Amino acid sequence: MVGSPVLFIAIPLLAAFIIPLLGMIWKESVRILPGLVLVYLLTLSINLLGYVLDNGPIIEIIAGWTPPWGINLVFSAFSGFLVTLMLFLGLLVWIYSYRFKRNVDFEPAKKYFILLMMLITGSVGIVLTGDIFNQFVFIEIVGISAYALTAFYTGRDSAEASFKYLIMGSLSAGFLLLAIVILYSQLGTLNMADIARNIHTVKPVYKITALIFFIVGLGIEAEMFPLNGWAPDVYSQAPGPVGAAFAGIVVKSGVYAIIRIVYTIFDIEGAFDFLVIIGLITLLFAETAAIKQIRMKRMLAYSSIGQMGLVLVAFGIGTEAGVFAALFLMFNHAIIKSLLFYAGSYLVFNSKEKYINDVSGLGKSMPITSFLFALGAFAIVGLPPFAGFWSKLYFLIAAADSGMIMIIALILIVSIVEIVYYFRVVNKIYFSKKEAHVVPQRPTFNALFSMIVLGLIVIIIGFFPDLITGILHDASRDLMDKTDYINNVLSITH
């Protein structure tokens, strides 16, 4: 073992505080430091993940208090995979936004990177922690940095979007706190494993109420319908890379939290069916709303919500194959949606209203960005031989094996809606006449680099899905094994 899971939280949090101090000495360090931190954490998490796959999960105890009294961090195959994915996306966000425009002022850059570090700290913390109240704290950290990042451009609209997010976030926090209070009043513990061990002793009425409050509170973060009203505004007003960070990192942590609650902590079978139903509704409404959008980022936002709905359906299947498919969908969504956000923000870079029509005819003047966007669009609708195909196939197989034939039909119909709006945009990029007022924006080198990395992953996973399926199988097995989780955490003595 080369390091401890606690570093994933301590280092970025420390970096967030050091950034302004270092900035006083050397201005460029504001930009460089987050990158160094993320590279270090990524290598660390890859190493730890390799260790975990061979030796079982790492349980880290904070401040010497053993569970169920103290806070513990769990770095297992499941959480480790998500942490690695988040850190990788965080690194790409950093590369992409290192110089988003050619000249970025010092002051905004400083704020941006502080907030980004906080965002990553919080998201990673949500995934790693084994303590329910600790998770709540991390959710708040994510929320605060996310509100600020949304309002980063300090315009009227971004302030409005941020405010909506704030309102919803506060509601979310309220419900979460209520749920935690209910559980604590019944069981006297905040440790997830401990709660999971004793949950069968709780009266159903408390148990179900707590579950509902959890689902509502976390559903707001995970873009569950009808709690996702904030998402389109936030995605469309936040800077492009931040949108990618939300889709790839923040929402993933929200989904993780729901899944942990449903799979590990509670023992309510109905919750799985509920996930399927609510996921389907989310998917349906998001995709139908997406097709009517006239603004690029709003369209991507709705598409992102729809994908999350699909992930929830996949988790709701409740079999190991379903979890596997859900994880694969999450991975693909993180990679492909980031690619679409990155490429899409450059396509509408100089357009004031960010209309989809403004991308018309940019295929000639921005060949690489357009190609990457088209690649992303092909991949996300699940065309082979790109990455998105495999996850969709695994999902359908898992659903069919559980006998959900009507649900498959519904999802496939919705996929056709998805095809229509993505292909409309791709057709516009390549075959429509250019709008006169649009000035193409050349991507910076680092932005191009991060997009190409994502594009390569889309193609490589498409041809060699075996590169990723091994780890996904381990991760899904890890999530399914509830007793193992409880035993691992509670057997820790020191």
Added chain:
Amino acid sequence: MEMIHLILIIFLGGAVLTYFAGKVNDILRDALFILSILVPAILFFTNVNPESYIDLSIAGFNMKWGITHFGWIFSLIVLGLGVIVSFYAVSFMKGRDKVGSFYFNFILSIGAMLGILLSQDFVSFFIFWEIMTWSSYLMVVYNGNQVQKIGIKYFVFSAVGAYAMLMAIVITHSITGSFLITDLIAVFPQLSNQMHILIPILFLIGFGVKSAMMPLHVWAPGAYSNTPMAYTSVFSGALSKMGVYGMVLIMITLISHIPEGHWFREVIAWMGAFTAVLGTLWAVAQDDAKKLLAYSSVAQLGYIITGVAIGTELAMLSALFLSILHALFKGTLFMAVGAIEKQTGTSNFTEVSGLIRKMPWTFLASLMAIIALAGIPPLGGFVGKWMLYESLINSNHYILVIMIFFSSTAAFLYCYKFLFGFFLGQEEKEWAHVKEAPALMVVPMIILAAGTFILGAYPGLILSPIDAGMQAIGFEATQGHYWEMSVILNQWGDQVVLQPIVYAIFAIFLFFFLFLFFKSRKNTRYVTTKDISSSGEVPLEHENLTFSQNFFQPFLRAVEPVMRRQIDKYYNEFGRGLEAIFDFGRRIYTGNGQTYAIYVIIFVIILLFFKNNLFG
């Protein structure tokens, strides 16, 4: 490395290399383009033995690649047509922009089609199917006109088909636990009645879309005519046959195993016949050659579908024979239209006429293809159609015979229109500059047209592998005497007796060649269309003596009630209705923070209210 891997890698690598070679040198690119289709084709026919398979495993799926005797027939269409058209395409694409992406998609779709034929499991089948779909989609939108309408329509219909197929595949997997096609066929008879209906219908939608079967055909006219003609030859000739291939392979082998499958076959046969009739009527009404051929392709596929659905040995034989023949003559015709369009700039009958002396070779190729299409002896179309009639009569489908016969007769109308509109009629000054297409375009056309001739004289050449293929999917052997099965071939079809007729016709063509040859030597005085001095009144220069507008108006007026009901319209209505519903979805997101907060509260209340139903 296995030969099949090598072939598929050459296709993929060739496509990418050709694309990038275009940035360096045009000749290198053209050469690479031809090589990346020619080399795999040669490797395939020399080194890949039917019925020998390789196994591989990707992402936990066991795949099986290899060619069956049955698939081999279709590989003949795909690769044969692909190679011949690739030469044509080089000349056709000269001087256009985005040639690189055209070549890329061309190679990729040929590779994907071969991949479909090689796949013996559903996962790789579906993967290649989708690659074929999107690469052909990129061809449809290549020209850039009406992409949002035609392109999206093509892709949406393809996606409907593909997803129906995918659904059938995953359901199959959930029952059998395997993706192998043979496993499904083996297990199918034991499935429940529900599955006996559901799985074939889903597959039928999937393959019906690609072969443009009646209610699913609306994408075809637009897509065929919007694609560059060099690719449409392949599109209509080979790509649509993948639907036929799938239909035979899965539908017929599945349904033959269950007794209740009979009504299902009847339904498909009727759909095929309706496709043939309506497609033909629509083709007659077109003024644009591309559209005409597109509808004609729909109609011809209708014959084939009917033959496949009847499913007797003779019917299958005729359907497969017609498949190959259709690839030959429709390939020729689309190439001819492409040549005319390249030389004159239009493909509309009302604009261009009298090309026979400007483009004699194109005319010759078109003429032969038209004869084959119309089913006039001695070219191949006659043999195929005769077998189809006979099989329909033998299996007591008299109304179907009438329908097929009607559409086959009505096909003469559009055949005539095609020939007359382009080649005959008055020569106009406007087209005086038109020259014959380059040799690289003419020779492929002539080769394909000659193919229809050869198959007409010696149908046994191709009936022999078809027979082998049919035995591979469970039909009885025809004892090697393929022609014995049909009355016409039994009496005349023996090669010895038919030969004098063939030679006689060959001689006529030879005379025609000689005539053309000497014509270009001697300065003969032609009697032009204006030269009607015998009738007393000499027409002026601007007076048009041939007509090309409102062709067949009385006929069209007679069939107008049938044609008024366009299925297209219903689909559009349906689409508009959906958009209205989607608008409701959008309205939920009001953009008002308070509303969203209320949603949360309402959601909590609903959940708390129904908590026992949901979680209890």
